[in-house]
Amino acid sequence: MTAAIVNLIYLLAAVLFIVGLKGLGHPRSAVRGNLLGALGMLLAIVATLVAQDILNPVLIVAGLAVGGVIGAVFALTIKMTAMPQLVGLYNGFGGIASVLVAGAVLVQALNAGISGAGVETGGGGLQFLIATAASGLIGGVTFFGSVIAFGKLQGLVTEKPVRYPGEQVVKVVVALAAVAAGVLLVRDPARVEYYWALAGIASLLGILLVMPIGGADMPIVIALLNSYSGIAAAATGFVLTNTVLIIAGSLVGASGIILTNIMCKAMNRSLANVLFGGVGAVQKSADDGDDIYAGRVKSTSPEEVAMILKTAQKVSFVPGYGMAVARAQTPVRILSELLEADGVHVDFGIHPVAGRMPGHMNVLLAEENISYDKLREMDQINPEFPNTDVVIVLGANDVVNPLARDSAGTPISGMPILNVDQARTVVVIKRSLSPGFAGIKNPLFAADNTLMLFGDGKAMMEGLVSAYKEA
Amino acid sequence: MDFVLIVTIFVLAVFVGFEVITKVPPILHTPLMSGSNAISGITVIGALVAAGTGQSTLTVWLGFAALVFATINVVGGFLVTHRMLSKFRKREQ
Numbered sequence: 001m002t003a004a005i006v007n008l009i010y011l012l013a014a015v016l017f018i019v020g021l022k023g024l025g026h027p028r029s030a031v032r033g034n035l036l037g038a039l040g041m042l043l044a045i046v047a048t049l050v051a052q053d054i055l056n057p058v059l060i061v062a063g064l065a066v067g068g069v070i071g072a073v074f075a076l077t078i079k080m081t082a083m084p085q086l087v088g089l090y091n092g093f094g095g096i097a098s099v100l101v102a103g104a105v106l107v108q109a110l111n112a113g114i115s116g117a118g119v120e121t122g123g124g125g126l127q128f129l130i131a132t133a134a135s136g137l138i139g140g141v142t143f144f145g146s147v148i149a150f151g152k153l154q155g156l157v158t159e160k161p162v163r164y165p166g167e168q169v170v171k172v173v174v175a176l177a178a179v180a181a182g183v184l185l186v187r188d189p190a191r192v193e194y195y196w197a198l199a200g201i202a203s204l205l206g207i208l209l210v211m212p213i214g215g216a217d218m219p220i221v222i223a224l225l226n227s228y229s230g231i232a233a234a235a236t237g238f239v240l241t242n243t244v245l246i247i248a249g250s251l252v253g254a255s256g257i258i259l260t261n262i263m264c265k266a267m268n269r270s271l272a273n274v275l276f277g278g279v280g281a282v283q284k285s286a287d288d289g290d291d292i293y294a295g296r297v298k299s300t301s302p303e304e305v306a307m308i309l310k311t312a313q314k315v316s317f318v319p320g321y322g323m324a325v326a327r328a329q330t331p332v333r334i335l336s337e338l339l340e341a342d343g344v345h346v347d348f349g350i351h352p353v354a355g356r357m358p359g360h361m362n363v364l365l366a367e368e369n370i371s372y373d374k375l376r377e378m379d380q381i382n383p384e385f386p387n388t389d390v391v392i393v394l395g396a397n398d399v400v401n402p403l404a405r406d407s408a409g410t411p412i413s414g415m416p417i418l419n420v421d422q423a424r425t426v427v428v429i430k431r432s433l434s435p436g437f438a439g440i441k442n443p444l445f446a447a448d449n450t451l452m453l454f455g456d457g458k459a460m461m462e463g464l465v466s467a468y469k470e471a
Numbered sequence: 472m473d474f475v476l477i478v479t480i481f482v483l484a485v486f487v488g489f490e491v492i493t494k495v496p497p498i499l500h501t502p503l504m505s506g507s508n509a510i511s512g513i514t515v516i517g518a519l520v521a522a523g524t525g526q527s528t529l530t531v532w533l534g535f536a537a538l539v540f541a542t543i544n545v546v547g548g549f550l551v552t553h554r555m556l557s558k559f560r561k562r563e564q
Binding site: 014017018020021022024025026027030031033034035037038040041044045048049052053054055056057059060062063064066067068070071072074075076078080083086087090091093094096097098100101102103104105107108111112127222223226229230232233234236237238239240241242243244245246247248249250251252253254255256257258259262350352357358359360362363366367369371372373375377 | 474477480481484485486487488489491492493494495496497498499500501502503504505506507508509510511512513514515516517518519520521522523524525526527529530531533534535536537538539540541542543544545546547548549550551552553554555556557558559560561562
C-alpha cells in the first residue's frame with residue numbers, strides 16, 4: 001500500500017471521528033456517532049498494519065488481544081455507579097501509551113544513529129525532540145494524575161484535599177524540573193535517560209496536582225485529564241508526523257477543555273482556583289457560631305411526605321452524589337413511576353457538577369430506564385420551581401444552597417444553583433445537618449417550606465415508596 | 472512533512488473540535504468523555520509502528536506495553552460508551 005493511500009485512509013478515519021463526535025451531541029444520534037468513531041479507529045488500525053512491514057506479527061496480535069480482552073471485560077462488567085473511576089482510568093491509559101510510544105521512537109531513532117531526527121519522521125530534528133519531550137511530560141502527568149483520580153474515586157486514596165505548607169512552591173519546583181529535563185533532552189538527545197527522567201518527574205507532577213483536589217471537584221479534574229489525554233496523543237502525532245494522531249488528539253483535547261470550562265462555570269470558579277486554591281480545605285471553619293438551624297429545622301417522616309405527594313401535581317427530584325453513594329436510584333425510579341401513574345408530572349433537576357464526573361447523575365438515572373427528556377438542565381428547570389409542588393432533594397447540598405445566590409463572601413457565592421427553595425414544599429433526604437463539600441451551612445434546611453427526612457438515602461426512598469403505596 | 476503544514480492541521484483540528492463539541496447537552500457529558508477518550512486511544516497507531524517495526528528488544532517491548540494500554544483504552548472506551556448510550560432512551564407514553 002502506498003503512503004498516499006494510507007494517508008487517505010487516515011483522513012477518512014479523522015472524518016469519521018469528527019462525524020462521530022458530532023453525533024454524540026444528541027441522544028438520538030449518539031449511538032451511531034460512537035459506532036462511527038469506532039469504525040474510524042478500526043480503519044486506521046488496519047491501514048497501519050497493512051502498510052507497515054510488521055516484523056513480529058505474533059507480538060502485535062498478542063498485544064491487541066490482551067488489551068482488547070482487558071478493555072472489554074472492564075467495559076462490560078463495570079457497574080454504572082463505578083463509571084467515574086473507569087473513565088478516569090482510561091484517560092490515564094491513553095497518557096501512558098503516549099509516553100511509551102514517544103520513548104520507543106526516541107530509542108529507535110538513537111539506535112539508528114540519527115541523533116535528533118527520528119527514523120519515523122521526515123520532519124526536522126527539533127520538532128521531533130520537542131514533541132517527544134511534550135509527549136513524555138503530558139503523558140506522564142495524565143497517567144499518574146488519572147491513577148490518583150481513580151484511587152480517590154475508588155476510595156483507595158483519601159477523597160479529602162491533601163494540602164500542606166509550601167504546596168504551591170513544591171508544585172512549581174517539580175514543574176520547572178520537568179521542563180528542565182525536557183530542555184536537556186532537546187539539547188542532548190543522545191542521552192535517552194533525560195527522557196525517562198522527564199517522564200518520571202512528570203509522573204510525580206501528576207500525583208502532586210491531583211492529590212490536593214477534593215471529591216466534589218473531581219468532575220473538573222476528570223474533564224481536564226480527558227483533555228490532557230488528547231493533547232498527549234496529538235504530541236505523539238508530532239513525534240511520528242502522523243496526521244490522524246494530531247487530528248484525533250486535538251479533537252479530544254478541545255472536547256476536554258470545553259467540558260472543563262463548563263464545569264468551572266457551574267462552580268463559578270476559575271480553573272486556577274480549582275487546581276491551586278480550592279474550597280474545602282481552608283475554609284472548613286467558616287462557622288460563625290450563629291446557629292441558623294436552632295429550633296427551625298422541621299423533621300418529617302416518610303408517611304407525612306407520602307401524604308403531601310398524594311396531593312401534588314408537579315414533583316421534581318434533585319439528585320446529588322449522595323444518591324450514588326446510597327445507591328438509591330432504583331427506589332427513586334419506582335416512586336417516580338408511581339407518581340406518574342397517578343397523573344403527577346415528574347422530572348429531574350440536574351446540576352452540571354452533581355456527582356463525581358460530568359453527566360454522572362444522567363448516566364445513573366438513564367441506567368434506571370428513566371426517559372432522558374425528564375432529565376432537565378439547571379437553566380430549563382429553574383424557572384419552573386415556583387410552580388412545583390414538591391421537590392425531593394436526595395444527597396445534594398451545596399448545589400441547592402441559597403447562600404450561593406443570596407450572599408457574598410461564602411466559598412460558593414456566585415455559583416449557579418438549583419432554586420429548589422422556591423418550590424412550595426422541599427423535602428431534603430439527608431443523614432444529618434452536616435455541611436457539604438464547601439463546609440458551610442445551608443439555610444435551605446431551616447426554611448419554612450423545607451422538611452428534613454433524616455436517614456440513609458436508599459432506606460428513606462424505599463420508605464417513601466411503601467408509604468406512598470399505602471397512603 | 473513540512474512542520475508548518477502539520478501545525479496548520481493541528482490548529483484547524485482544534486477549531487473543528489471546539490465547533491463540533493460546544494453544543495453537547497449536559498445529559499451526554501459522560502458518554503462524550505468516554506467516547507472522546509476512546510478516540511484519544513489513537514496512540515494505538517504509534518504503538519503498532521513501535522512494536523511492529525522495532526529493531527531492538529527495548530523498543531519492541533516499549534511498543535508492546537503501549538499497544539496493550541492503548542488497546543484497552545480504545546476497546547474499553549468505545550464499548551463502555553456504547554453500553555451507556557444504549558441506556559439513554561426516550562419512553563413514549
